[in-house]
Amino acid sequence: MTQILKYHSHINKQPMRLPKKYDYDTVERKWLDAWDESMYYFDHASGKEQYIIDTPPPYPTGDFHIGNALNWCYIDFLARYKRMRGYEVMFPQGWDCHGLPTEVKVEEIHGISRHQLSKHEFRALCEELTARNIEQMRAMMKRLGISIDWSHEYITMDDSYMRYTQLSFLKMYKAGLIYQAEHPVNWCPRCETAIAFAEVEYEDRDSYLNYILFRRVDNGSYVEIATTRPELLASCVAVAVHPDDDRYKDMIGSELEVPLFGQRVRVYQDDAVDPEFGTGVVMICTFGDRQDVRWWKQHDLPLRVSIDERGRMTSIAGKYAGLDTLECRKRILSDLSDSDLLMRQESIRQNVGVCWRCKTPIEIISTRQWFVRVNKEEILKAAKEINWYPHHFRLRLENWVQSMDWDWCISRQRIFSVPIPVWYCKRCGAVKLAEESQLPVDPVVKSPDTPCSNCGGTEFEPEHDVLDTWMDSSLTALWTAGWHFDTCEAEFQFPVALRPQGHDIIRTWAFYSILRSLALTRTIPWHNILINGMVLGEDGYKMSKSRHNTVSPDEVIQKYGADVFRQWAAIGGATGSDVQFRWKDIIAASKFMQKLWSILRFSMIHLADYEPPAKEPELEVVDRWLLSQLNRLVITVTEAMDGYQFDEAMKSIRSFAWYVLADDYIELAKSRLYGRSPSARYALYQTLKTLSLMLAPFIPFFAEEMYSYLSEGGSVHMAKWPQPGKIDTDAEAEGELIAAIVRAVRRYKSERGIPLNAALKRIVILSDTDMSTGDIANATATTVELKNNDAGTYEGTVIDVKELRIIIEE
């Protein structure tokens, strides 16, 4: 085994007084330097049960923000806990490199447009920026003490991963799960690319509802139709009314003439028409929105494309051709008005679909794109086989799946992404797939090795489109488990144990991962999914630069240390709910660090030279009380960890250490510790050591420091999780009674302004059963006498403590 620690604990074993103040910076740096990261390496040959984590591969922006940090803390709590529980844990780290934001950033940094360079050169600049950003984020993860297995790192822009992505494309294409089709897609006219549903956001915008007259062909009367998008008149292919709307019953089946453009369109009846909206008559265009696409399919309507890929009017728009949509809208409204066909305008607040990246309103445009088939039933069934924590987030996935109107569009008209490994035969037009041995391949740069299998042609046109970046990241579970597409076998345990992620990407990463796992392996990707909440600013709103409420984990670590940040992450709120960031909680966490340090400092006065005996010595009741409480704590914390309740675990530990150990036990046992009582020393030693083990997942630096004083060597992070010993209910009852009597005496003194260390005349406890009074006497600095319940009368104040009566004489 490699030497895990550079510092050996015997250095710390010398009798010593620790400094009064906990110096987190020195301690954390010491252990960062001492730890050998190979102790976190996954060993598939260990024979232990595997616990594989499908860690999120963050987008390398260079900023490991507080939301990431919260997520990684959760993962690390589990990874460290599971290792201590005897699992072989794999905690890999990936980087999801491709995508538009990096392209935009590169254009910004270098002051260029992507069209000014060759694709190859532009891609190189993107790779360079990404590598730099990864380095920054990696450093932050290490500083936070995250126990990542860096021998299992993957970078989606590397050849090996690109090959994996392209291979998965070929497999799914050959299985008929990927196809190319002319179909309406969400389109960003500014980015000039197709985007998936998941990339469409919705924003409220102010607009106008325009009431326009259409002429009935049969009787020449006019019908008023309200629309927010008059520029789409040229694309109008039908009109619809609700079947029960009495106003329009006679119109169904007749034809209307579209104003300005003159095409004749039929009136359909459809339940989806809202009679309350506008005039209750709706024009169907190809395409104004998703509902238009549904109607277009249902009623088998023709296609009239009036907006092109750059958001400009096509030749169908006649004299408006070449205008952008907004200019066109103005001109059409003005022309309608001139012809007395525009009745009125109402202002309206509407929800507009916009591009997630540039906030430009999207268009729905019919183009030739690549799609992945979405099998809704299969995904819904798989979602039920996975354990969701918290449970209700499964509903979010289910609702999302049910709302999808068409398949997943995976082609993008961009540069920094994985190329689609396909050419087209110039002679017959057939699709030519890349050979597996060629991968990764950019078809724009390379040609096929073999002629067209259809016609024997040797000239090919490359596919210029690239893949949606979710095509990379939806494979992370398979990649991590070492899934082989050819043998359909994984090197490691698959499905993997855990997917941790935020709820903001359930409809993307979780959804696509399940979809692809089912398509490629016929099984779910993971058994458990743990959802973390978002971090809100101190003002209670989502952190955002425009609100100026952001806090970086770096800032917290510099001021208070990584352990404090991690403690905040554990205790900030129930796992899965959004967590509000508050500096007060950070300060509370740092106070606990100081309290723990004071406990350790006091203990080392008594334990620095302690050699734990092979066998448990005879224990006094207060010591048995402490150990029994400790055993309860082990049970509570273990259960909480198994249920991902980090807040519960950490709070239990904190409250035990502070109130049971420091406030009650140490006060009671202090004088026996000064007297080197074997019983008290044993109890204190066992308690501290067990605490250091249970603190290890949460505050790994402090726990290591603490453990180094108490053990013969080795890292706390390689140690075993504690097993609970027996619960001694008798000792608990008596110990609790003793603590309560001491509290009552303290209250008595406090109320009368008597210093707490002042001696009273005596304390009489009326009890028919025997009990230990030595620690009470020591903790109250007063003589304690035990008398029978009926043993006469006393001068003094009578106080009831639980079922007992005590008399305090001054």
Place this chain on the structure above:
RNA sequence: GGGCUCGUGGUCUAGCAGGUGAUGACGCCGCCUUCACGAGGCGGAGAUCAUGCGUUCGAAUCGCAUCGAGCCCA
């Protein structure tokens, strides 16, 4: 318009397979420089668990309605 989550002392928060003196933190008040700890110790005040109705012997916890907040989506 639909779905989900939530509404607990001044602030934040736990509990929500029904029975607790309703958790803890911060803040507040009083006392204490007690020999581990003054970024501390000891003691204390402070909540009709959003509102209304219902189920139940019993509700913060279950159901319905209302009001309010946040998130996701159409």
